[in-house]
Amino acid sequence: MSPIIDIDHLSKRYDSGTFALKDVSLQMQEGEILALLGPNGAGKTTLISIICGLVTPTEGTVRVGGHDIRTDWRAARKLIGLVPQEITLEPFEKVIDCVRFTRGLYGEAPDDAYIEKLLRSLALWEKRDARTRELSGGMKRRVLIAKALSHRPKVLFLDEPTAGVDVALRREMWEVVRELRAEGVTIILTTHYLEEAEDMADRIGVINRGQLLLVQPKAELMGEFGKKRLMIDLYEPLANLPPELAERGLTLSADGRQLGYDYDTRAERTGIARLLGDLTAHGIAVRDVATKQSSLEDIFMSLVAEPKKETA
Numbered sequence: 001m002s003p004i005i006d007i008d009h010l011s012k013r014y015d016s017g018t019f020a021l022k023d024v025s026l027q028m029q030e031g032e033i034l035a036l037l038g039p040n041g042a043g044k045t046t047l048i049s050i051i052c053g054l055v056t057p058t059e060g061t062v063r064v065g066g067h068d069i070r071t072d073w074r075a076a077r078k079l080i081g082l083v084p085q086e087i088t089l090e091p092f093e094k095v096i097d098c099v100r101f102t103r104g105l106y107g108e109a110p111d112d113a114y115i116e117k118l119l120r121s122l123a124l125w126e127k128r129d130a131r132t133r134e135l136s137g138g139m140k141r142r143v144l145i146a147k148a149l150s151h152r153p154k155v156l157f158l159d160e161p162t163a164g165v166d167v168a169l170r171r172e173m174w175e176v177v178r179e180l181r182a183e184g185v186t187i188i189l190t191t192h193y194l195e196e197a198e199d200m201a202d203r204i205g206v207i208n209r210g211q212l213l214l215v216q217p218k219a220e221l222m223g224e225f226g227k228k229r230l231m232i233d234l235y236e237p238l239a240n241l242p243p244e245l246a247e248r249g250l251t252l253s254a255d256g257r258q259l260g261y262d263y264d265t266r267a268e269r270t271g272i273a274r275l276l277g278d279l280t281a282h283g284i285a286v287r288d289v290a291t292k293q294s295s296l297e298d299i300f301m302s303l304v305a306e307p308k309k310e311t312a
């Protein structure tokens with residue numbers, strides 16, 4: 001199947017000299033959700049803006065649904081909906097009017113039945129005659145989504161859709177995104193909430209300093225970088241860790257009540273059985289053991305960690 005989004009060797013150097021994107025290539029299939037993660041200034045918004053035709057690339061090409069975004073921009077843009085990071089709404093306009101108006105901007109004929117379905121699915125139908133300034137922040141975000149979907153795009157960009165949205169509303173928005181995916185809409189979302197990416201994305205892309213460091217299926221990424229931490233609670237606090245145990249990679253908590261051991265889940269031998277045997281041999285009684293899987297947050301931090309500066 002040909003990809004719905006095909007990004008080929010894309011680079012962007014702003015006039016200021018900033019290299020916001022460096023040789024980014026990425027393909028997406030229809031109905032996929034990609035979460036794009038990266039620290040502030042990594043290049044996420046620049047990438048989205050190029051695909052949406054708001055920023056011109058310095059090098060490379062982008063095709064959406066097979067249409068080149070520069071030479072065939074009208075056809076490409078019809079396939080795209082963008083929910084911007086900042087809330088940009090006309091304060092005195094009614095909800096339904098601003099969604100209808102956006103549809104008109106794409107040259108689509110009025111379709112009130114579709115607009116009603118859209119507003120209902122975003123729980124905005126009751127508010128259709130409210131002026132946008134009367135809405136809560138979460139509702140305003142949903143109006144932005146309704147506007148972005150008003151012309152039935154096949155690809156939706158959500159640039160930090162849940163920034164500043166409370167937990168309950170955030171989960172509600174995730175539900176909306178899942179429903180869209182079920183309808184076959186392809187979604188790229190940028191987020192600083194790793195929980196959001198972990199929960200929703202099929203694939204995760206990590207971008208840092210303009211470079212796409214990796215794009216991988218979420219499960220694969222979590223497995224590949226997957227480390228586990230074994231936590232061992234002790235009956236009696238230990239004053240010091242015997243040197244032989246420290247050499248094996250065990251660490252002792254400051255209060256002396258817990259031992260920690262990091263291991264690779266993919267390793268043939270994790271060393272846990274031998275470790276527990278060694279504890280018994282040293283007369284250390286174990287009260288409880290628990291393990292913790294490294295989270296996407298740990299993985300992300302290890303990928304974008306700044307290299308330590310050399311000190312003379």
Ligand SMILES: Nc1ncnc2c1ncn2[C@@H]1O[C@H](COP(=O)(O)OP(=O)(O)OP(=O)(O)O)[C@@H](O)[C@H]1O
Nearest residue numbers: 014016018020038039040041042043044045046047
């Ligand atoms: N219009 C512009 N002119 C010059 N430099 C820009 C412009 N827009 C962005 N940049 C620079 O390009 C780099 C990437 O910015 P971008 O907004 O794409 O990052 P981001 O990953 O979306 O960040 P954030 O998470 O903070 O939204 C930054 O160094 C930024 O300062």
